[in-house]
Amino acid sequence: MTVLSGISSRWAQLTHANVVVEFIDVTLRGCAQVMFQNNPLTGLIFFIAIFIAAYGEGNPAAAYGCVLGTVVATLAGLSLPDRKAWLAGLYGYNGCLVGVALPTFLVMTPMVWGCIVIGSLVAVIATVCIADILKTWKIAALTAPFVLTTWVILLASYAFSDLHSSGLPSPALPHSEVGEVALAWMGTALYASIFHGISQVYLFSSVIAGILFVIGLAVSSLWAAVFAVAGSLLALLTASLLSANGLSIEAGLYSFSAVLTAIALGSTFNQPSWRVLAYTLIGVVFTVFVQGAMNTLLAPIGIPTLTMPFVLASWLFLVPNQDVMPPHRQA
Amino acid sequence: MTVLSGISSRWAQLTHANVVVEFIDVTLRGCAQVMFQNNPLTGLIFFIAIFIAAYGEGNPAAAYGCVLGTVVATLAGLSLPDRKAWLAGLYGYNGCLVGVALPTFLVMTPMVWGCIVIGSLVAVIATVCIADILKTWKIAALTAPFVLTTWVILLASYAFSDLHSSGLPSPALPHSEVGEVALAWMGTALYASIFHGISQVYLFSSVIAGILFVIGLAVSSLWAAVFAVAGSLLALLTASLLSANGLSIEAGLYSFSAVLTAIALGSTFNQPSWRVLAYTLIGVVFTVFVQGAMNTLLAPIGIPTLTMPFVLASWLFLVPNQDVMPPHRQA
Amino acid sequence: MTVLSGISSRWAQLTHANVVVEFIDVTLRGCAQVMFQNNPLTGLIFFIAIFIAAYGEGNPAAAYGCVLGTVVATLAGLSLPDRKAWLAGLYGYNGCLVGVALPTFLVMTPMVWGCIVIGSLVAVIATVCIADILKTWKIAALTAPFVLTTWVILLASYAFSDLHSSGLPSPALPHSEVGEVALAWMGTALYASIFHGISQVYLFSSVIAGILFVIGLAVSSLWAAVFAVAGSLLALLTASLLSANGLSIEAGLYSFSAVLTAIALGSTFNQPSWRVLAYTLIGVVFTVFVQGAMNTLLAPIGIPTLTMPFVLASWLFLVPNQDVMPPHRQA
Secondary structure, eight states, rough: OOHHHHHHHHHHHHHOOHHHHHHHHHHHHHHHGGGGGOOOOHHHHHHHHHHHHHHTTOHHHHHHHHHHHHHHHHHHHHTTOOOOHHHHHTTTHHHHHHHHHHHBOOOOHHHHHHHHHHHHHHHHHHHHHHHHHGGGGGOTTHHHHHHHHHHHHHHHHHOOSOBBBBSSSOOOOOOOOOOOOGGGGGHHHHHHHHHHHHHHTOOOOHHHHHHHHHHHHHHOOHHHHHHHHHHHHHHHHHHHTTOHHHHHHHHTTHHHHHHHHHIIIIIIIIIOOOHHHHHHHHHHHHHHHHHHHHHHEEEEEGGGTTTTTHHHHHHHHTTTTHHHOOOOGBO | HHHHHHHHHHHHHHHHHHHHHHHHHHHHHHHHHHTTOOOOHHHHHHHHHHHHHHHHHTHHHHHHHHHHHHHOOOOOOOOTSHHHHHHHHTTHHHHHHHHHHHHBBBOOHHHHHHHHHHHHHHHHHHHHHHHHHHHGGTTTOTTTHHHHHHHHHHHHHOOTTSOOOSOOOOOOOOOOOOOOOOEEEEEHHHHHHEEEEEGGGGGGOOOEEEEEEEHHHHHHOOHHHHHHHHHHHHHHHHHTTTTTOHHHHHHTTTTTHHHHHHHHIIIISSSOOOOHHHHHHHHHHHHHHHHHHHHHHHHGOOOTTTTOOOOHHHHHHHHHHHHHHOOOGOO | OOHHHHHHHHHHHHHHHHHHHHHHHHHHHHGGGTTTTTOOOHHHHHHHHHHHHHHHHHHHHHHHHHHHHHHHHHHHTTSSOHOOOOOOOTTTHHHHHHHHHHHBBBBBOHHHHHHHHHHHHHHHHHHHHHHHHHHGTTTTTTTHHHHHHHHHHHHHHHOTSSSSSSSSSOOOOOOOOOOOOGGGGHHHHHHHHHHHHGGGGTTTTOOOHHHHHHHHHHHHHHHHHHHHHHOOOHHHHHHTTOOOHHHHTTTTTTHHHEEEEEEEIIIISSSOOHHHHHHHHHHHHHHHHHHHHEEEEEHGTHHOOOOOOHHHHHHHHHHTHHHHHHHBOOO
């Protein structure tokens, strides 16, 4: 750890001395802020995880798109007056996710690279807009700017014949999931599924990336890492108990929003305590319900939920914070 | 009435002396608050109506679920700092409705009883959340916490094979209602339909329950009872004039939201006057349009509107209250 | 221009002397406010354009409905305390659009004329409601009251067999637009399409009406006229580049929301500058994406987007105004 803190203070000096290093620092923090961490080393580890996962799934464009989106959004943030938010990477994380999401769901063409640029610009405007609206109730924008911007582009892809789906769900009326032995998979796959759930925050289904994300979190906040793993496990158990689709559970699709809810409620916006733990537990379980609900809600229009279940569940649990939590527990 | 007020003051003494009696008192008020009444006797009469209707329709779980939901929500409300809101039953009414709604639309299993508990807990958090947001514009949460929480669970039931629909509408693209002689039913059935509309506030289609709800209202506020009956009648006439589906009109499905709008605009948040009467009249008629619109809107995702048409129409008409009503008319 | 200003000052005298002339003045301003102009002459030219277009498309009811809606809404506005807003026509423009939209999408019957009256009344209440909510963030209601009120009536038309669709899109699951040579039309039709895009703000596809709307704008604000034409052109190019449906582009259906975004961001709520120009450009391009997205979003429920893409995109870009624009640039 002494080595780490040595490197860390050397890096801090460099960022003050050199605007290029500063820009790299803020871009890395942008990537880390997807999981609420204001730490360039976390961002570096996250980017490594993203490249490994993207190449592993044969879709390197997702990694390069991620870099492009974070850089464009961070550049755009330079023109805004709130320097403190910029330095913390708070203008970068939504562009970061736009850059991963578009190559995941659309066939990459020059037009889609252009969409990443426009989407990342709009995501910055949306970040300011939503933050302005939500400060009335003292809550954060979370990943809502990413979700709304990406939804617009993905929905528009049906109307624009130059944007082609590569992974969008086909529009269909919802039908009831047929009961199957969802618990069967749990023996061997539990361990893998926990990390799938974590790496799905960045839309990948990769054990090694999931482990790297946990390490990246731990570098910045041990509690965040603990809540990420526990949140993923709890979501898996809840979805299994309710007999959700086994393949979806296994791929982490019922966990990624719950992972973010767990980190947000458990460690970012509250300080860990028994009361916070109980509150977070209800929040994580309810996030799984919201995930199932939004899968149904969006079925007819053929777009994925992205991290909206996390956003909605967390807003629901964060607005009452001032009434529910003792004053010194509020972030 | 002297007998009633004697019992009433004796009861008030008991609630101060005994925490169990107090808890029962607050639970009863929770049930009464669904129709905006802060009165334990009203709540008692409402619970009786609910048991009669639930057994009459062969679905007693709806009545026991209602008690469970109100009790869980009232218990959860104990942990919140706003004691005055708790005493008025304002944390109980959304759980009360969650407890009726889930057994109405889902096959009862131990899992669904668990969903009533989680749903009632989340409804309390949603009550605080929505009230916090809406106090910016000085309007109340109404039944929005119930509707949103229940929608999440009902939508999720499509994704979770351990939750089975027993009464959810099948997801379908909307199609135009075929013109039929909707007015034909009105001769004999008008009287029954008025009370169906009132009992549908609690999701039942029962004349005797409807009459008991009106009596329960009258015990607390004569104006509320008058507006409930008049609202139900006006909604029936509006829906008939527009030729909505005859069976739906007859079952009270175009009236229950209008009943709540009539009580809310006419007697709860305004004091009766000619100006208020005209405003309420437009509000009730528009609620019928919102009911028809939401039936179409939700058709593809296979969930019922619940009382959302009332919530939306009432918010629309209550926000401008300070501009539209003279100061002394505002509640 | 001296003649014009002579007429103008004579007219101003008349409006002060005669309540009927004043009412006509405010009604004309109501029509002009659809495109943000507080000018009775603009309103007169707009009404002329509307009559020409409505008769030209064989649907005169759209023109008479437009007059009826504006008059009813202006009358209803008389009962509200904000006299300044009333005089500027700010209670009239949503009723004006309700009156055009209902005859465009529904078969005209006495019932639908009644719906125009109710819809215009509710649009005034919605205007006060939404303005009250949005003043928290210092943004305007734009045409949201019109869109929401009209959506409710159009959605309800599926449930009420006395309301018949004459032009509603059939509810259908979204499917990907098949690639066609969208750019082929652009040679000869470009000029016509620019004006179609402007006249589609009032739901018409008429070159002559489009030209009259531009003249009406120019009478009040040259910048508004310039931004309307430039916005329509930019939207056409964006939609063509993305290969949207050629017939829709040609009819101006990808442009009308962008026209309003261009006027709003470029000239109404900001003063023209290079920074504003860049911001408006991104806003107009993104409005085209929102238009495509909402076409997909609304496909299953069979209603048109109306001007909601403009409303959403403009709110998104107007909320951050105080952070993004230098103070003296804010309207």
